[in-house]
Amino acid sequence: MKLSKTEYRGGGALKLATRALELVITTDVGPRVSSFRSLRGKAGNLFLEMPADEQRYHGFFLRGGHRLWHAPEDIVRSYQPDDDPLTVKPLAKGVALSAPVEEMTGLQKGLKVEVLGDRAIKVTHTLTNRGLWPVECAPWALTMFRAGGHAVLPLMPKGDHARGDLLPTYALVPWTFTDLALPVWQPHRDFIGVNVAKAKQAQKLGITNYPGWAAYWLEGTTFVKYSSVIAGAKYPDLGSCFELFTNGAMIELETLGPLATLAPGRTTSHVEYWGVFDGLSKPTTDAAFTKSLAPTVNAWLKKLR
Secondary structure, eight states: OEEEEEEETTEEEEEEEOSSEEEEEESSSSSEEEEEEETTSSSOOOBOBOOTTOOOBTTBOOOBSEEEEEESOOTTTTTOOOOSOOEEEEETTEEEEEOOOOTTTOEEEEEEEEEEETTEEEEEEEEEEOSSSOEEEEEEEEEEEESSSEEEEEOOOOOOGGGTOOSOOOOEEEOTTOOTTSTTEEEOSSEEEEEGGGOOSOEEEEESOOOSEEEEEETTEEEEEEOOOOTTOOOHHHHOSEEEEEOSSEEEEEEEOOOEEEOTTOEEEEEEEEEEEESOOOSOSHHHIIIIIHHHHHHHHHHHO
């Protein structure tokens, strides 16, 4: 692992690299991971980068990349600007960053990025209540990817009615603007595919239970993010532990932690694991999922555990 100083759009940043991947973490704004690339692939930065002259959205620069919000979404609370320099602490295998306390919410965001192997990154998200009264919220980890690829949301294993599998194992949560008849959605037996190029309007979908990982394939490189689902926990958005959003120009893969009521001084945390793989088949068929993507991810997860 190598950690070095760099810059991002004229501001301070850190570059974290292994023999297989490289990411850039901003230190003057955020906390953000602005870039993620496989050093052995040809796709370049998998993360979306918004134009340098982008306009604020509800007072917030999206910027792109990976960010931390607190759920449920609110037009005031969620869009608090993250424009100020961070406190940075180098770690043995990465870096920890903390943002100034949000004036409107009393919440402080933290991000810890650690290398677990050449192709594995652990990202710990924290929300700390620095205010004077309890706050109910959930960590919400959003990763924005460039358009042009295919996303995969795996589904829970199939049961057998004749064997007595009589109860549901998950629910899909559509938003008011979601249209499941559109070709952007590509349902399969064991996964839901998302063809980003087919999204001509905003689409979003949540799920209440899934195997814990989702993937995005772009130009031969596959990014995987995993976060464990806590059985019996209360999640935001009608119980969604994972959500995805696309408008055709980009796609977000989003994991959520359980809702927690944070007393003053208390912290809630949410952990993701990131992996990157080159040369896997485009996950648009059942065969590509069952013979290529799923076995690769399951083997990777087994090593993490």
